Amino acid sequence: MTAADPFRFYREQHLHDGPVYFAPDEAVASWLELAEKVREELVRMGFAASVVTGDPSGLPHGARIWVNKIEPFGVTLDWDPPVRNSPEYLERVHNRDIGGVFAYATHASEIITRAMSNVLHEALFEVLIDHSRGGSYLYRVLKAPPFRWT
Numbered sequence: 001m002t003a004a005d006p007f008r009f010y011r012e013q014h015l016h017d018g019p020v021y022f023a024p025d026e027a028v029a030s031w032l033e034l035a036e037k038v039r040e041e042l043v044r045m046g047f048a049a050s051v052v053t054g055d056p057s058g059l060p061h062g063a064r065i066w067v068n069k070i071e072p073f074g075v076t077l078d079w080d081p082p083v084r085n086s087p088e089y090l091e092r093v094h095n096r097d098i099g100g101v102f103a104y105a106t107h108a109s110e111i112i113t114r115a116m117s118n119v120l121h122e123a124l125f126e127v128l129i130d131h132s133r134g135g136s137y138l139y140r141v142l143k144a145p146p147f148r149w150t
Helices: 008-015 025-044 087-094 100-122
Strands: 049-052 062-068 074-080 126-131 137-143
Touching (some): 025 049, 025 062, 025 100, 074 100, 100 137
Parallel strands (some): 049 062
Antiparallel strands (some): 062 074, 074 137, 126 137
């Protein structure tokens, strides 16, 4: 099964009358299949990785492969560093202080997520770095390679 194009659902979302537009089950199923291939490849290359379909609490830190049933739709990547559970980090978040360990963790996560995207690109996955709101990026995975490296 080929992964559904996540961009085709933006139009339906804007035409939808309800409060939230969910991608069709067939599209989500194709993204779950793609996400599992991404997870396998990242694990093969040494990244701790989890597929996320809902609330990520309870998952181990490391690579997060998101299956987005709502906007931004499709498969996206991010990195959850263990430092986010440290008392210093949590205090910074609580005090809305974006310096120090908070800024460091945010920048390091961006670097690692970009590296994961580059690794997947080298493994012939179709990836896209997409601009998001607030000057951040979405690291998308659009398609698996036609074969798997052995």
